[in-house]
Amino acid sequence: MTPNPPEKPPAPNPANGDLDSLSSVRAILLAEEQQRLREIERRLASIQHQLETEKENLEKQSGELYKEQQHLNELLHNTQNQVYQLQTELEILRRKAQSDSEGVIARVSPILGDMIGRSIRDSRDEMAEALGPVMGEAIRVQIRDSRKDMIEALYPVIGETVQRAVSEFAREFQRNIDARLRQTFGPQGMLRATLARLRGVSPSELALRDALPFTIREIFLIQHGSGLLLAHSHPGSHEVADSDLIGGMLTAIRDFAHDAFGQGNEEKELEEIQYGDQRIIIQSGRAAYLAVVIQGVEPEGFRAVLHKFISELHVKYESAFKNYRGDPASLPNLQPKLARLVMETTGGQTISGPMSRQKKVGLALAALFAILLAGLACFYLQFTIALYPIAFPSKTPTVTTSPTATPTYTSTPSATPSATITPSRTPTATITPTLTFTPTHTPTPTATFTPTFTPTPYPAYAAANVWVRSAPNFETRRRIVLLKGTPLIVLSAYGNWLEVEWQTPSGVQRGWVPAIWITLREPIPSQRITLTSTP
Amino acid sequence: MFNVVQKKICLLGDFAVGKTSLMRRYVEGRFDDKYLSTIGVKISRKTLFRDYGQLNLLIWDMTGGDDIGTQARASYLRGASGALVICDLTRHETLTVFERYASQMRALNPHTPLVLVGNKVDLIAERVIMDADLRLVSNSLGSEQFFLTSAKTGTNVEDVFTYLAEIVEKQE
Numbered sequence: 001m002t003p004n005p006p007e008k009p010p011a012p013n014p015a016n017g018d019l020d021s022l023s024s025v026r027a028i029l030l031a032e033e034q035q036r037l038r039e040i041e042r043r044l045a046s047i048q049h050q051l052e053t054e055k056e057n058l059e060k061q062s063g064e065l066y067k068e069q070q071h072l073n074e075l076l077h078n079t080q081n082q083v084y085q086l087q088t089e090l091e092i093l094r095r096k097a098q099s100d101s102e103g104v105i106a107r108v109s110p111i112l113g114d115m116i117g118r119s120i121r122d123s124r125d126e127m128a129e130a131l132g133p134v135m136g137e138a139i140r141v142q143i144r145d146s147r148k149d150m151i152e153a154l155y156p157v158i159g160e161t162v163q164r165a166v167s168e169f170a171r172e173f174q175r176n177i178d179a180r181l182r183q184t185f186g187p188q189g190m191l192r193a194t195l196a197r198l199r200g201v202s203p204s205e206l207a208l209r210d211a212l213p214f215t216i217r218e219i220f221l222i223q224h225g226s227g228l229l230l231a232h233s234h235p236g237s238h239e240v241a242d243s244d245l246i247g248g249m250l251t252a253i254r255d256f257a258h259d260a261f262g263q264g265n266e267e268k269e270l271e272e273i274q275y276g277d278q279r280i281i282i283q284s285g286r287a288a289y290l291a292v293v294i295q296g297v298e299p300e301g302f303r304a305v306l307h308k309f310i311s312e313l314h315v316k317y318e319s320a321f322k323n324y325r326g327d328p329a330s331l332p333n334l335q336p337k338l339a340r341l342v343m344e345t346t347g348g349q350t351i352s353g354p355m356s357r358q359k360k361v362g363l364a365l366a367a368l369f370a371i372l373l374a375g376l377a378c379f380y381l382q383f384t385i386a387l388y389p390i391a392f393p394s395k396t397p398t399v400t401t402s403p404t405a406t407p408t409y410t411s412t413p414s415a416t417p418s419a420t421i422t423p424s425r426t427p428t429a430t431i432t433p434t435l436t437f438t439p440t441h442t443p444t445p446t447a448t449f450t451p452t453f454t455p456t457p458y459p460a461y462a463a464a465n466v467w468v469r470s471a472p473n474f475e476t477r478r479r480i481v482l483l484k485g486t487p488l489i490v491l492s493a494y495g496n497w498l499e500v501e502w503q504t505p506s507g508v509q510r511g512w513v514p515a516i517w518i519t520l521r522e523p524i525p526s527q528r529i530t531l532t533s534t535p
Numbered sequence: 536m537f538n539v540v541q542k543k544i545c546l547l548g549d550f551a552v553g554k555t556s557l558m559r560r561y562v563e564g565r566f567d568d569k570y571l572s573t574i575g576v577k578i579s580r581k582t583l584f585r586d587y588g589q590l591n592l593l594i595w596d597m598t599g600g601d602d603i604g605t606q607a608r609a610s611y612l613r614g615a616s617g618a619l620v621i622c623d624l625t626r627h628e629t630l631t632v633f634e635r636y637a638s639q640m641r642a643l644n645p646h647t648p649l650v651l652v653g654n655k656v657d658l659i660a661e662r663v664i665m666d667a668d669l670r671l672v673s674n675s676l677g678s679e680q681f682f683l684t685s686a687k688t689g690t691n692v693e694d695v696f697t698y699l700a701e702i703v704e705k706q707e
Contacts, residue, residue, distance in 0.1 A: 226543050226614020227578075228593070244541055248578040248593055255610035256575065325707055326541035326616065 172213055214296035216346050217278065219338045220247055221313070223288050223324050227251030230288055230324060230331060233338035235346075250291050254282065285310040287321035302345060309341050458490035459521045460500070468511035472497030479511055493524050538588030542703050543614055544696075545595045547636040548621030549629040553654040556686035557621065558596045561696050576611050583700055592700060612643045617703040619695065620676065621652045622669075624683070625661040633672055648702045649676045652695055657685040 027034075097104045120127050143150050196206045220243065221231040229247035250273075257270040273280040281298070283290040283306035290310050313334070314321070320331055462485060467478040472494040482488075488500040491510070498518050501510045546554040555577070562579045576597050583590040597611055612618075618640050622629040633651070640647055651673040653664060666683075673681040682695040 223614065225610070228541050228543060228614060242580070244591060244593060245578050245580055248543075248595065252576045252578070252595075252611055259610060326543070327538075327707070328540070329538060 214294065214298055214346065216292060216294050216342045218243075218293040219342060220250065220291040220293075221288055221334060221338065222247045222251060222291060223321060224284075224286075225251070226324075228324060228326055230321060231334035231338055233335055233342060235339065235342045247291075250280070250282075254289075281306065283307055283310050285314045285318075285321075287314065287318050299345070305341075305345055309337075313337070458524055460488045460490050460498075460518050461521075462486045462488060462513075463517050463519045466513050466517040468500075468509070468513055470511060472499070472512045476512075480509065482511075482513060482517075488518065490518065490520065490524065539591060540585075540588065541591045541593055542616040542700070542707075543593050543595060544699065544703070545597060545612055545615045545618040545640070546621060547597065547618050547640065548652075548654075549623070549626075549632050550598075552621045552623040552626075552629050553686050554596050554621050557619075557652070557654060557684060557692060558594050560686045560689055560692045562594065581696065583697075590700060590704065592696070609639055609643065612640055615640065615644050615647055616707070617648045617650070617699050619650050619652050619699060621654050622664065624653045624655050624664045625658050627663050630664050630668060630672060633676075637676055646706065648678070648699065648706060650678055650695065650699050650702075651676055651681040653681065653683045655685060655687075656683040656690055657688050 116127075139150075193203055193206060197203065216235055218232070218234045220229060222228070223230055227248035227250070229244045232243045232247075234243075253273070254270045258268070262268045269282065269284050271282055273282070277295055279294050281292045281294060281303070283292070283303065288310070290306055292306065317332065317334075324331060462482045465484050466482050468480050468482050469476045470479055482500070482502065486502050488502045491499045491501055493499070493515065494512075496515045497512050498515045499510065499512050500518065501508055503509075546558060548554050558577075558579055562581050576595055579594045579596065581592045581594060583592065595611055595615070618636075620633050620636050622633060637649055640649060651669060653669050656662070669681045669683075673679070680698065682691050682698070684691040684695055686692060
C-alpha cells in the first residue's frame, strides 16, 4: 500500500520580482542536484545507446542463430531421411537374409573366415575360451541330431589318426619281432620254443606273444602302512622328482581299496592299477611291497618273478623294512637290486631317455671313424682293382671275332715255350687280333696247331624269348629260339649283338642275339667289344 | 655323504578347521581363499635343509569329520612320526573331538608326538576357545606347547611345523 504524499506548501507568486531570486536560490540550492541530474541523463543516454547497440547485436545474432537453426533443421531432416533409408535397407536385407540365407552365407563367409582367422591369431586364448563351451555343446547337438553326417565328417580325421596309431604300433611290433628273432637262435630260445610247441603253442604264436611290447618304467619299493619309500629305480634316464609322494599316495590308494573292498579279508590286496596305457603292478610282502609301473603286456611268469624277488628281499631285510623310520642310513642300498630286476624281466628293454651329451659326442666320433674307415677301404679297393691287371696280366686270349670265323692259326714255334703268335685268319676277318698266350704243347718244328682258347665267360640270362642267329645281323638265318630265363655265357660282343653259349639237352648251343634281350650279371669291359667293322 | 631323511607327518582335526590351508601356507607359502574340503587324503612334501643333508616332511592332510569312514583314516596314520591336532578357535566343538584323533594316533603309533594348534587366530571377534582351554588340552596330549596360527595371515605357521620337525628328529 502506497502512503499518501505530504501536503505541498503554497506556491510562490511569480508576478513579482521574487521570481528571479527564487530562481537564483533554486540554482544555488539545486546546483549540485542539477549537475547530478545532468550526469544521470548523460549516463542514461549512454546506456540507451549501449542498449541500442546491444539490441542491434542481439538482433544480428538472433538472425544468425535463426539461420543456424534452419540449417540444423535441414541437417536433422536429412539425417532422419538417411536413417529411414538405412532402416528400410536393413529391413530389405533382413528379409533377403531370411529368404536367401545361402546367398548371404556365401557373401559373408569370406569375410567371416578372415575375421575369425585374425581373432584366432591375435587372441588365441580368448577365442578358445569363448568358443570352447559353444563348440562342445554344438558337437553334442550335432551328434544327437545328425549322427550320420558327423560320422562322415569326422571319418577322415579319425581314420587318419587310427591309421597313424596302427602304423606306429606295427612299426614297434616289427622291431620287437626282429629283436625276438635275433634272440630265438640261442639255446634258451630253442628250448623255450620246443617247450611251447609241446604245449600246443605254435612258434608263430609264441613269436607274436613275445613281440608284444613290454617295458618297465619305474619300480618302487614301499614300506607298508607308512608309505615311506624304501628304494626306487627308473630304468630310463627320466628323473622322477616326486617318487616319495607317489609312494605315499600309492599306499593311501591301496589302503583305501583294502578298507573299501577287502570286507575284512586280510589276504585280499589291490594288485593292479591301470592308467591309460600304463599299469602299476603291486606285489606285496609282509613289511614292504613292490609297485612296478609297466607299459605293454608283461611276459609270462612276471608276477612270479616279482613274488620271488620281494620274498628274497624279506628274507634278508625284513627287520630293516619293519623298523625303517625314514632314515636311509638304516637300509642297504637296494637300488641296484631293483635295476637288476628290471634287466632280468625285460631283457634290457627299458624306456630309453634322451641321450646324454657325452654319449652323443661318442656316437658322432664313432660315426666319423666308421666313415673314415669305409673311405679308406674304398680307396684301397679301387687302388687294388686298378693295379690288378698290371700285377697279374691276363693270360687268356681275348678275341673279338666275326661270328662265322673259324680262325686257323699257323704258328711258327720257336724253341722258347712262350711265343707271340700273329695268326692270319680266314676268311672274313677284318681285325687282326693279337693273341698272347702260353702254349702248353711241346712244339715240334713241323707242328701246325689250332689253339683252343677259353673265352672269357660273362654269365647272363635271356631276358625274353628271342631268336638266335648265326651272325650278328638280322639278315642271317634264325636258328633257334632262346627261352626266357635260360642261363647263358656271353662269349663276345659285336656292336649291339652278343655271342652266347648255353646248355641244351642235346649239347652246347652257340649263336648271336641282340644285346637288349640279354641281361648280363656283370658288364663286359669296353675294350672287349668290337664296335665297328662288318662281319 | 648327502642324506635324505623322510618323515611322515599327519594333520588331524575336525572338518574345516583349516588343515589344508595350513599345509598350503607352509608348503607353498600361500593361503587359498577358495574353500577346499579335503576328500580322503592329500600328501605334500616340505624339504628342510639340515647339517646331515635334508629332511623331507611328507605331510598327510586327511579328511576331518565323521562323514568319511574313520577306518580308512586310521590306516593312513600308520608309520607317522608326528602329528598336528588342529582346532578352529571360532568353533568350540572342534576342540572337544581332539580326544578321538589323539587316541587313534596313539593306538597305532604309541610314542608319536602330537602338537595342538588353534587355527584362525586372525578372527579375534569370533574367537570362542581361549588359551586356558588350549593349555589344558595340550597338557593332556603330553605337549608343553600349543600354537595359535592363522593360515590366512601366516601367523606361526612356519613355527609350528618347525617345532614338530625338531621334536620328531629328537625323538628318533
